[in-house]
Amino acid sequence: MILLDGKATSQIIKDSIKNELDSFISNGLRKPHLVAILVGEDGASRTYVDSKERNSIALGFNSTVLRLPDSTSQEELIKIIKSYNVNPEIDGLLVQSPLPKHINESLITQTIAPEKDVDGFHDINMGKLAKGDEGFVSATPLGVMMMLEAYGIETKGKHCVVVGRSNIVGRPMSLLMSSNRKFGNSTVTICHSQTINIESYTLQADILIAALGKPGFITADMVKPGAVVIDVGITRIEDSSRKSGFYLKGDVDFQSVSEKASYITPVPGGVGLMTIAALLSNTFKAYKNNLNLW
Ligand code: GUN
Numbered sequence: 001m002i003l004l005d006g007k008a009t010s011q012i013i014k015d016s017i018k019n020e021l022d023s024f025i026s027n028g029l030r031k032p033h034l035v036a037i038l039v040g041e042d043g044a045s046r047t048y049v050d051s052k053e054r055n056s057i058a059l060g061f062n063s064t065v066l067r068l069p070d071s072t073s074q075e076e077l078i079k080i081i082k083s084y085n086v087n088p089e090i091d092g093l094l095v096q097s098p099l100p101k102h103i104n105e106s107l108i109t110q111t112i113a114p115e116k117d118v119d120g121f122h123d124i125n126m127g128k129l130a131k132g133d134e135g136f137v138s139a140t141p142l143g144v145m146m147m148l149e150a151y152g153i154e155t156k157g158k159h160c161v162v163v164g165r166s167n168i169v170g171r172p173m174s175l176l177m178s179s180n181r182k183f184g185n186s187t188v189t190i191c192h193s194q195t196i197n198i199e200s201y202t203l204q205a206d207i208l209i210a211a212l213g214k215p216g217f218i219t220a221d222m223v224k225p226g227a228v229v230i231d232v233g234i235t236r237i238e239d240s241s242r243k244s245g246f247y248l249k250g251d252v253d254f255q256s257v258s259e260k261a262s263y264i265t266p267v268p269g270g271v272g273l274m275t276i277a278a279l280l281s282n283t284f285k286a287y288k289n290n291l292n293l294w
Contacts, residue, residue, distance in 0.1 A: 001258050002151070004230070004265040006273035009150045010143075013277040017284050018059050024293065025060065032287035033062040034092040034118065034279075035084050039077065039103065040070040044236060045096045052094075055276050061283065064090075074103045078111050085113040091290050092118035092283035097168070115289060118282040121167065129175050136282050141173040143274030144209065144230055146281075149183045153207075153228055153263060160186035161205035163198070163251070164212040169232055173209055198222070210251035220256035229261040232271050248272075 025031065034056050038049045049065055056063035066080065077095070084090050093116040099105050114124040120136035128135030137145075148155060160177040164170035170190060178188040186207065191198050193212075202208055202222040210218045211232035223229060233251030250267030258264050265271050288294055 001261055002263045004147055004151060004263050004270060006147065006265065006270040009147055010273040010277035012150065013146060013281060014055070014059055017280055021060055021284065029291065029293075030089070031060055031062045032091050032283055033064070033089055034283045035064045035066065035090050035094070037066045037068065037077070037080065037093075037095045039068045039072050039095070040100050042098065045098070049096050051276060052279060055280060056283070059280055061280070070100050072100075072103075074107070077103060077108060081108070081111045085111075085116065088290070090116065091287040092116055094119045094279075116286060118279060118286055120172070120282070126167070126172070129172055129179075132179050136286070137176065137278075138168055138172045139278040139282060140169045140211075140232060140271065140275045141176050142282070143276075143278035144173060144232070144271060145176050145183055146278060147230070147265070147271070147274050148207075148228075151263065153183070155183050155207060156185040158186050158206040159189070159204055160207040160209065161189045161191060161201050162209045162211065163191045163202065163218070164210070164232070165190055165192045166211065169211040173211060173232075177207070177209075212251055214251055215249040216251070216253045218252040218257060220253065220260050223257050223260050225260050226262045227260070229257055229264045230271065231265050231267050234267060234272050 036049050036052050038045060053063045053065050084093050093112050095108050097105060109121045110123060112122055114122045117125050117136050120138040125135040129137055162170050162174045174188045174190050177184055177186040189201050191201050199222040203224055205224060205227055207228045208223060209230045213233055215233060215235040229252055231250035231252040234248050236246040237249050239247050248268045
């Protein structure tokens with residue numbers, strides 16, 4: 001079994017962005033600028049946004065995090081997004097999900113200018129992905145693709161089973177794996193909460209991608225020997241013996257599945273770190289589009 005190392009792989013991607021950016025900066029260009037908007041006090045969201053900020057700054061990007069109170073109205077948020085949309089110095093813009101109940105998340109997603117939508121959630125970017133056109137792809141599935149590529153994992157003609165159909169991960173993941181690209185061209189099955197006899201599908205997977213948000217759901221008896229197993233789950237499990245008060249658990253029962261898999265991602269240290277690298281890569285792409293640097 002080979003461990004798919006998110007720390008090392010994401011670092012290679014970040015180093016490559018930094019190298020290219022350094023040459024732009026030494027030619028007198030401005031830095032890329034990512035804006036993240038956080039509404040409310042959700043603990044996990046705060047951690048994610050902090051990490052996006054820390055990583056952006058480490059790469060030499062400008063980072064703005066707008067922390068808004070839970071009471072922010074939908075109208076106020078839309079007004080703020082529109083002001084960033086027309087600001088030529090801002091390359092990437094994201095609104096951290098989940099949002100408070102009184103805000104229509106779908107409407108917010110559609111308010112972000114598609115050319116700054118580094119999360120790839122806008123209908124235009126989702127539509128481009130569905131058609132195989134160039135746009136922004138959601139960071140977690142993009143990070144998984146970068147991981148498969150980094151390890152040279154053959155995907156062409158393989159059976160990829162994606163468990164989970166969310167708009168953020170499962171659905172774009174299935175589109176990427178079936179698309180006509182070097183590390184795509186898989187035959188894809190999507191399983192979800194209504195799938196009957198789910199293990200009959202997961203057992204056929206050459207590449208199994210678990211993105212359902214149920215800790216430890218995928219057990220060894222559901223996995224074909226030699227499968228590549230990608231664990232997208234990162235559920236916080238309460239644990240008072242830890243300083244943070246929790247630990248992270250994936251959707252895959254790592255202990256048992258790692259004995260059967262050919263490759264497997266750990267949690268933490270796997271896909272989560274790739275998500276950040278993919279977001280930075282999307283932001284750098286938005287910057288290069290914005291300044292015509294291709
Ligand atoms: N919440 C969970 N994942 C994501 C993500 O990739 N982007 C944003 N904006 N919010 C999220």
